[in-house]
Amino acid sequence: MMASKPxxxxxxxxxxxxxxxxxxxxxxxxxxxxFLETKEQLQKLQDGNHLLFQQVPMVEIDGMKLVQTRSIxxxxxxxxxLFGKDLKERTLIDMYVExxxxxxxxxxxxxxxxxxxxxxxxxxxxxxxxxRYFPVFEKxxxxxxxxxxxxxxxxxxxIILLQTILALEEKIPNILSAFPHLQGTKNATGCLPHIxxxxxxxxxxxxxxxxxxxxxxxxxxxxxxx
Amino acid sequence: xxxxxxxxxxxxxxxxxxxxxxxxxxxxxxxxxFIETAEDLxxxxxxGSLMFKQVPMVEIDGMKLVQTRAIxxxxSTKYNLYGKDTKERVLIDMYTExxxxxxxxxxRLPVCPRDQKExxxxxxxxxxxxxxxxxxxxxxxxxxxxxxxxxLCRADIHLVEILHYVEELDPSLLANYPLLRALKARVSNLPxxxxxxxxxxxxxPPTDEKxxxxxxxxxxx
Numbered sequence: 080m081m082a083s084k085p086x087x088x089x090x091x092x093x094x095x096x097x098x099x100x101x102x103x104x105x106x107x108x109x110x111x112x113x114f115l116e117t118k119e120q121l122q123k124l125q126d127g128n129h130l131l132f133q134q135v136p137m138v139e140i141d142g143m144k145l146v147q148t149r150s151i152x153x154x155x156x157x158x159x160x161l162f163g164k165d166l167k168e169r170t171l172i173d174m175y176v177e178x179x180x181x182x183x184x185x186x187x188x189x190x191x192x193x194x195x196x197x198x199x200x201x202x203x204x205x206x207x208x209x210x211r212y213f214p215v216f217e218k219x220x221x222x223x224x225x226x227x228x229x230x231x232x233x234x235x236x237x238i239i240l241l242q243t244i245l246a247l248e249e250k251i252p253n254i255l256s257a258f259p260h261l262q263g264t265k266n267a268t269g270c271l272p273h274i275x276x277x278x279x280x281x282x283x284x285x286x287x288x289x290x291x292x293x294x295x296x297x298x299x300x301x302x303x304x305x
Numbered sequence: 306x307x308x309x310x311x312x313x314x315x316x317x318x319x320x321x322x323x324x325x326x327x328x329x330x331x332x333x334x335x336x337x338x339f340i341e342t343a344e345d346l347x348x349x350x351x352x353g354s355l356m357f358k359q360v361p362m363v364e365i366d367g368m369k370l371v372q373t374r375a376i377x378x379x380x381s382t383k384y385n386l387y388g389k390d391t392k393e394r395v396l397i398d399m400y401t402e403x404x405x406x407x408x409x410x411x412x413r414l415p416v417c418p419r420d421q422k423e424x425x426x427x428x429x430x431x432x433x434x435x436x437x438x439x440x441x442x443x444x445x446x447x448x449x450x451x452x453x454x455x456x457l458c459r460a461d462i463h464l465v466e467i468l469h470y471v472e473e474l475d476p477s478l479l480a481n482y483p484l485l486r487a488l489k490a491r492v493s494n495l496p497x498x499x500x501x502x503x504x505x506x507x508x509x510p511p512t513d514e515k516x517x518x519x520x521x522x523x524x525x526x
Contacts, residue, residue: 132403132436145395147402149374154395170370170379177372178357211357 085140106159156235175236220260226267311364321361329501330462331384381459400460415512445484465492
């Protein structure tokens with residue numbers, strides 16, 4: 080039986096599904112998307128017991144209905160050898176990913192802040208990136224001189240970091256100016272065939288967030304926020 | 306050299322408590338170095354012990370692990386409480402993350418502004434009764450002792466920890482969930498947890514105003 084493509088269930092916007100799209104793309108896995116555009120569609124998923132905690136993201140993959148972003152990311156990373164070669168590498172990748180996800184969380188929540196708070200938040204994001212997170216990864220890369228963060232091969236850590244760097248650059252174009260090694264890894268990871276092809280989602284503009292916000296305001300704020 | 310894990314954190318629940326619960330349930334003795342002054346924290350930040358200059362941090366097996374999830378993932382693997390294969394692990398991950406969502410709300414509650422406290426508690430109650438408790442009660446309808454069946458895994462420990470907090474918030478919330486109450490009793494009675502939960506055990510009490518004041522001095526928030 081031919082393996083079917085993973086199917087992603089989420090509104091047509093970045094939110095908490097974007098990291099999943101990135102990892103699938105980096106692994107060279109084609110996927111389908113069932114965009115949630117109405118309250119009724121979400122209700123149908125909930126009533127049909129397709130959502131363990133009645134929330135999205137949800138990804139149908141390998142006969143399972145996976146929920147919770149990190150669970151989905153870990154499953155895909157394991158399956159496609161993006162989680163290091165042993166427990167020590169895996170743990171390093173875990174720490175790097177968790178730190179980066181803390182930073183990415185600010186970006187995910189940004190469209191949902193009041194307009195007055197949004198500009199302030201951009202400053203906070205920039206400070207956190209430049210003071211707390213980027214120096215760590217810059218030092219790691221400078222230390223071993225390799226293109227990727229862990230074990231000289233692409234891992235979940237590089238992919239999530241790239242996603243975060245690009246999202247930050249949209250708001251703060253020169254944010255990597257003091258981090259030459261991060262610029263290097265950005266180019267290395269960004270040039271990987273599957274990511275460089277950039278079919279549908281990587282170039283999705285922020286304007287799509289508008290429709291996302293509309294949907295959220297219609298019903299639950301738990302739709303996007305697990 | 307196999308020494309005991311050493312936990313670095315404030316003398317409070319916060320983001321370290323789930324790690325304490327896990328180690329206790331796994332029967333692993335651990336030491337704690339409590340951060341009590343701003344100087345304690347600065348020392349850790351300046352000597353390179355904290356990857357992102359944040360706690361929790363756990364010294365174990367020659368490493369200084371940070372980020373609660375990364376720490377728990379490592380410990381769960383080391384102590385064989387992370388399932389036997391990928392399929393079990395992804396199930397455990399989903400359950401664990403569901404618990405973490407509720408725990409996040411519990412962790413933030415003590416620092417919630419007084420005028421928002423009532424609304425926040427209402428939100429926690431809503432989330433637990435609509436999304437959370439029914440989902441886990443349903444999982445346990447398989448009739449076996451633990452979430453995955455006959456064997457304890459990390460998700461049981463994390464879930465029972467949260468059930469204790471839900472009960473602290475409002476005991477009536479657990480009234481309609483007999484299977485969850487049974488799991489709570491079963492897991493709380495594991496030798497390591499029993500000792501942990503008794504007076505004199507390493508479990509931390511709920512965060513009160515006095516503890517918050519102390520924390521503000523150290524963490525400056």
